Amino acid sequence: MxxxxxxxxxxxxxxxxxxxxxxxxxxxxxxxxxxxxxxxxxxxxxxxxxxxxxxxxxxxxxxxxxxxxxxxxxxxxxxxxxxxxxxxxxxxxxxxxxxxxxxxxxxxxxxxxxxxxxxxxxxxxxxxxxxxxxxxxxxxxxxxxxxxxxxxxxxxxxxxxxxxxxxxxxxxxxxxxxxxxxxxxxxxxxxxxxxxxxxxxKRVIEVFHSTETAVNLGDASFIISGGRGLKGPEGFNLLRQLASRVGGAVGASRAAVDAGWIPYAHQVGQTGQTVQSKVYMACAISGQIQHLVGMQSCDLIIALDKNPDTPMMQIADIAIVGDLFEILPELIRQIPAT
Amino acid sequence: MRIVVCIKQVPATNDASIDPETKRIVREGVKAILNPFDTYAVEEGVLLRERFGGEVVVLSMGPPKAEAVLREAVSQGADRAILLSHRAFGGSDTWATSYALACAIRKLGGADLVICGKQAVDGDTAQVGPGIAAHLGWPQATHVMQVRSATPETLVAVRMHEDGYDVCELTLPAVITVVKDINSPRVPTLRGRLASQKMEIPVWTPEMIGADTAKIGLDGSPTRVVKTEPPPPRNKASRRITGSPDVCAAELLHELRTRSLV
Known part of the structure; x- marks a missing residue:
């Protein structure tokens, strides 16, 4: 009042x-x-x-x-x-x-x-x-x-x-x-x-809880996210392999979702989900502000990009300069499957 | 059935600037468009009118140039349009805006259904739809992804939630807010466009809608924007890893292992 x-x-x-x-x-x-x-x-x-x-x-x-x-x-x-x-x-x-x-x-x-x-x-x-x-x-x-x-x-x-x-x-x-x-x-x-x-x-006549949305990025402690630099839907397979090695979930930038490479449920950012994982690894995501607001409170941010000067590479705790198509397979090789 | 669709003109880009005095968003000199979510609200209104007859009235509050989005909604199939525009409305927050829109709906003689877009893309509050419902004392359903069935007295709405959906039956009059999944807005016809350009759009003032001037505009708004700024930079003293792929991978793994993260 x-x-x-x-x-x-x-x-x-x-x-x-x-x-x-x-x-x-x-x-x-x-x-x-x-x-x-x-x-x-x-x-x-x-x-x-x-x-x-x-x-x-x-x-x-x-x-x-x-x-x-x-x-x-x-x-x-x-x-x-x-x-x-x-x-x-x-x-x-x-x-x-x-x-x-x-x-x-x-x-x-x-x-x-x-x-x-x-x-x-x-x-x-x-x-x-x-x-x-x-x-x-x-x-x-x-x-x-x-x-x-x-x-x-x-x-x-x-x-x-x-x-x-x-x-x-x-x-x-x-x-x-x-x-x-x-x-x-x-x-x-x-x-x-x-x-x-x-x-x-008003009365509620039906309630449906989906297990489909169990993409639940919100509960993941390790998120591996991909952006435009993945070049296509196949690029996300590398992310999925790495995610399964570390017990993580796969996220995406709006650009990758808008391109139709991965469903909207994976989108992180202002118009997607806000995440607060222990590790957030951004692969070829430039780091537009609308993406950053959805992940910047993650504990450890890792950026992987060929371009060392993107906003994401600036804000990351660990910035790896290189080609994700070379580094991710190597990373998957070096982490023992469980 | 009388369906009122409340729409908003928003800046076409998110490169916003701020009035240093009112701390509110500068709308002059910026290309403006119909809020994208509102096109789905207009389409849903037109679809319901096509089934039940009656009229779709589009309503907006804003500066005089906001009539452009009302014309756009008419070209999309709305029957008539009303603009709430007066200096006294300026600076309204969502409380005052929903109050003014509710006053205008009463002035129209009420409605069977009010439809709003889920939220406007400039403020992103999603508060005006439920606010209108509260001012009118009507039931509401937000984030509606489907109108499963309707009669002139009731509407069954499917509401989207984070973990699924629910279905609720509303006794009309009611307010719903809609998400993009609900329909595919039609492309306006040339005839529709021409008709919309010729249409007279009445401009209503606070006095004409019987609004209490203590409840509109900046003075009638409980909230005050006291500061606007760019988001804080997050430049950190970050650790850079460069080199061959196997070296990069090994160094990253080392960092993760020392933190017990893998």
């Missing part, structure tokens, strides 16, 4: 994380956001709360507390068995009204990006989409929300000084989860779902 003499900034406290629940399970992005929220709350001397709207989720609060939450609000109701934008938004607005958080974070997933704009309107709050950086003003609690726009060519920082709470969706796999500490303690608060006549206006 808009701050005014009757609604003071100081009435809002704590950082909330709206859990991402898919088929009854809390998703990793939630733990990442709890990690980010912990850092923000510590600056403000406040608490981290997770809000779990789901069906059969009551048993999963321990993991959230172990990774940094001080409190977890659970609304466990069959209405949340599938993603229910309207009921979830209404419930969040009621909880915001009751408990008055200072900031609310949610994963920038298809669900989060549908849900939180609805909350922002109903609760009269500012919302920043798809943040990749978060900081907090220690004095007044203003979130400094950084996000890429224009395909990553511009980083904008957004502040929302006159409204509370401040809402942000945060890109998955950018923030880091804390290590779980089972000794941590926290409170669990049960809240009911308040039914509403409008619930009859």
């Amino acid at each position: 808009r701050l005014n003499p009757a609604v003071a900034r100081g009435a809002f406290r704590n950082v909330w994380v709206v859990a991402e629940v898919l088929s009854g399970h809390i998703q990793p992005v939630t733990h990442e956001l709890v990690g980010a929220a912990r850092a923000l709350a510590d600056v403000r001397g406040s608490e981290v709360w997770a809000i779990v709207l789901g069906s059969g989720v009551a048993g999963q609060t321990g993991g959230l507390i172990a990774c940094g939450c001080d409190a977890v609000i659970v609304v466990d109701d069959p209405a949340f068995a599938a993603f229910n934008d309207e009921a979830a938004a209404r419930t969040l607005v009621q909880l915001i009204d009751k408990y008055r958080p200072e900031s609310v974070l949610c994963g920038a997933t298809t669900c989060g990006r549908a849900l939180i704009p609805r909350v922002a309107v109903l609760a009269d709050c500012g919302l920043t989409a798809d943040c990749t950086g978060l900081a907090i003003d220690p004095d007044n609690g203003d979130l400094l929300q950084t996000r890429p726009a224009f395909g990553g060519n511009i980083m904008a920082t957004i502040r929302c000084s006159n409204h509370r709470p401040q809402l942000a969706t945060v890109r998955p796999r950018v923030m880091k989860a804390l290590d779980a500490d089972p000794r941590r303690t926290g409170r669990v608060i049960r809240e009911p779902l308040t039914p509403d006549p409008s619930d009859a206006l």
Whole structure:
């Protein structure tokens, strides 16, 4: 709501994380956001709360507390068995009204990006989409929300000084989860779902989880990615062979996907997936900004290119100057098959 | 069936510049196009009208030159177009934009369905569609990849998710946002183009749509862009490996093994 003499900034406290629940399970992005929220709350001397709207989720609060939450609000109701934008938004607005958080974070997933704009309107709050950086003003609690726009060519920082709470969706796999500490303690608060006549206006009649999208680059610890320099779909066979030797996954630049050499599910970057693997090996990927924003938080970046001066070769931790068609077969030969 | 399709004019390239005062994107002097996702929204509206009759109204908020994208949508098959344009709308964030569009939809006498593209390629927020739904109090389905069936009262939408899809039945009126998989937009006919050039496009002001001026424009926007900058450079003191293929491969493997990564 808009701050005014009757609604003071100081009435809002704590950082909330709206859990991402898919088929009854809390998703990793939630733990990442709890990690980010912990850092923000510590600056403000406040608490981290997770809000779990789901069906059969009551048993999963321990993991959230172990990774940094001080409190977890659970609304466990069959209405949340599938993603229910309207009921979830209404419930969040009621909880915001009751408990008055200072900031609310949610994963920038298809669900989060549908849900939180609805909350922002109903609760009269500012919302920043798809943040990749978060900081907090220690004095007044203003979130400094950084996000890429224009395909990553511009980083904008957004502040929302006159409204509370401040809402942000945060890109998955950018923030880091804390290590779980089972000794941590926290409170669990049960809240009911308040039914509403409008619930009859939408019902989910089928849910399909694909195993096909198990290209899941998000979970891979070693990614070998290829770009235009692979020269064709056959080039990806080398990457697949290397990936199978190191237990990795294959990624691709937009140029390679647009050329039809490999399906879109492999695409890394602003319009593809954001990845945060331990190793990211870019083979003949020049490193346009729209690709870099999707992989630059990987731990170790290796670039392999004939051209030593590409942006990717500049940002890499290890830059190998050479022909991938000569070096990759040699690498595959030198790594024993397991 | 009255279908309102909300569309946006966006810069043709991602080489954006920023107004130092408002910190918002400079749109003058940059070639502008119809947001690519919105062409799919227009096509879906036209497809539904062809089945159920009624009209497709395209609606945009922007400077006067944004009427170009409305004409484009008309050439693609929309029946009429309305532009929300007034200095007081300037600087609106997604909250204020969705409020203004919702006011205009009410002023039209409502709609059975509102269709938006998944997101605009300049801001990439994807927030205006759900925002309109919230302002109108209607149900919503985002990332719609297929309209599986529809009647004048209901619509069954297939929503894309990261790990698959789900199917939901919406009671109309409702708002959907669509992804590129949903259809293949038609190429405008010459006749359509000519008709679109002649069409009168009414320009609506905040007063005409009954908008509360405290809720539009920069002042009505909860968010403020306080800084814009190029992304941080990531120049590192990187380790360079050169030499014959077997030497390069061996040195890389050594680096990986010392880090216990293979």
